[in-house]
Amino acid sequence: MLKLLRIIIVVFLCIVICIFGTIYSLIRFKHPSNAGVVARCFGRLYPLFGLQVEHRFAKDVDKVGRCIYIANHQNNYDMVTISYMMMPRTVTVGKKSLIWIPFFGLLYWITGNIFIDRENRSKAHNTMAEVAKHIINDNVSIFMFPEGTRSRGRGLLPFKTGAFHTALAAGVPVVPVICSSTHNQIDLNRWHNGKVICEMMEPIDSAQFSKDNVRAFAEHCHQIMAQRLAELDAEIAAEKA
Template identity: 70%
Template sequence: MLLFLRAIIVVFAALLICLLGTVYSLIRFKNPSNVGVVARWFGRLHPLFGLKVEHRFPAGAENNGPCIYIGNHQNNYDMVTMAYMVMPRTVSVGKKSLALIPFFGLLYWASGNILLDRDNKSKAHSTMGELAKRINRDKLSIWMFPEGTRSRGRGLLPFKTGAFHAAIAAGVPIVPVCCSNLHHKIDLNRWDNGKVICEMLAPIDTSNYSRENVRELMNHCHAVMKQKIDQLDQELAQQHLG
């Protein structure tokens, strides 16, 4: 019964956000702050899933300036946990097929997100250069999931290089955003599904990296994020025992 009620409420709330967000985004067509506003609307839905979410931002996060945010991509529940972490003037990069999703697709496009043709690898590589130009021209930040797919309980997957090439080309820092483990923690038939912590880390300088050593930057960011995710999981485990 709880599952059924939740499903109805969540679908209604998501549709409402999509409709209102689309109208809002069409009025401010592709304004770079649209995405952050609508993302935070989705980020406030977490109580409907029986979740408590703690969002942690470092001091001065609002002054990061243009950068590339990278997050760990676990599953569809990222929309109600990590979405609240999206900062003003930040847009995401997604595959073109997202625009075809009913209701959500129009919102995703109108709010100003960037759509890539991921099936065309040569075009996607050149797009990273165009992405870097847009970051500097429009003073944008970009949100990316460098794993390229949902991890679904497999831990932090290996990263792809696109986000790091773009950061180096644009001369902007990388800002990791980490969320504690969500896999198999949400049961929609259960009132209380516990707590999740999402934490934004300090910017990682990219000025000492180039195309030749981009994988060093990628591996460094992967190690930093893995360590933080492990710390968050341990912290929650200790809180549960306490």
């Protein structure tokens, strides 16, 4: 019964957020901060899942400037955990099929996010080049999931290089955002589902890498994030003990 009640309430509130987010974004059509405003609205829904979420932001986060935020992508609960970490003047890059999701698809487009055709590799490469120009010309940051898919309890999956090629092309740093593990933690029939930590780390300068070693760039960021993920999980485990 608790699970059913939660699903009904969450679905209703998500539709409300989509409708009012669309109206809000029509007034400020494709303003680069729209996506962050809406993402943080979704990020406020975590108590409905019985979660306690701690958001930790990097020091002087408002002084980082244009960058590419890279985050781990675990499951659908990212919508109410890591989504709150979206900063002003930040948009995301998502697959074209998102446009067909009722209510959300229109919202995703009208908030200024960028669609990419993952089925066409050459077109996707050209899109990343356009994203780099978008960062420079429109003075925005990009929020991406470099794993490319949900990990669903498989740990931090290997990173694709698109985000890192874009960072090099735009000449901007990469800022890791890590969320502690939520796989198998949430039971919608349980009142309390524990603590989750979402943390924004210090920027990683892309100038120390080049197109010739972009894979090393991706692996360097992966190593840093995997280590921090393990540390956050250990911190939560110690609090439970």
